[in-house]
Amino acid sequence: MEHEETGCQPHPEGPILCVNNCGFFGSVATRNMCSKCHKDMMLKEEQAKLAASSFGNIVNGTSNSNGNEPVVAAGVDVQAHLVEPKTISLQPSFSFGSGSGGSGEAKPEGPKRCGTCNKRVGLTGFNCRCGHLFCAVHRYSDKHDCPYDYHTAARNAIAEANPVVKADKLDKI
Numbered sequence: 001m002e003h004e005e006t007g008c009q010p011h012p013e014g015p016i017l018c019v020n021n022c023g024f025f026g027s028v029a030t031r032n033m034c035s036k037c038h039k040d041m042m043l044k045e046e047q048a049k050l051a052a053s054s055f056g057n058i059v060n061g062t063s064n065s066n067g068n069e070p071v072v073a074a075g076v077d078v079q080a081h082l083v084e085p086k087t088i089s090l091q092p093s094f095s096f097g098s099g100s101g102g103s104g105e106a107k108p109e110g111p112k113r114c115g116t117c118n119k120r121v122g123l124t125g126f127n128c129r130c131g132h133l134f135c136a137v138h139r140y141s142d143k144h145d146c147p148y149d150y151h152t153a154a155r156n157a158i159a160e161a162n163p164v165v166k167a168d169k170l171d172k173i
Helices: 004-006 037-059 150-161
Strands: none
Touching: none
């Protein structure tokens, strides 16, 4: 009775499992795929069309001026293939003796410490405008003898925010 009122008819064989065997149910509207598999397939088709149009543009030597209009090449068939991930094992290289850090590798950073009292601050450290890290006690500029000139920075900020406005001279009558 409900199906007659809504106009929806149940599938005669019952629900259809997704064609990709992902465990979800598909529908005829999505080519017997679940919504996720259908969305992935549509995305791959769209990428294939864009790749084909890009390939066609490169071969023909043309380019779109605005890049918003995709051009579909008629005779190009692009297949999307899955890429197998490869595992790469990196062997750590240790250089002892010379003491120069010329290998280009960044040293692992130790615990973050206050620039004045050398106390470990961790995530609660405060970065100052002078570029150093400080604890809660030394975070203020007067507590750690900050070399940053706050007065000049404030003057420059005010000067940039408020340009000089000068009116034209009026003719005397």
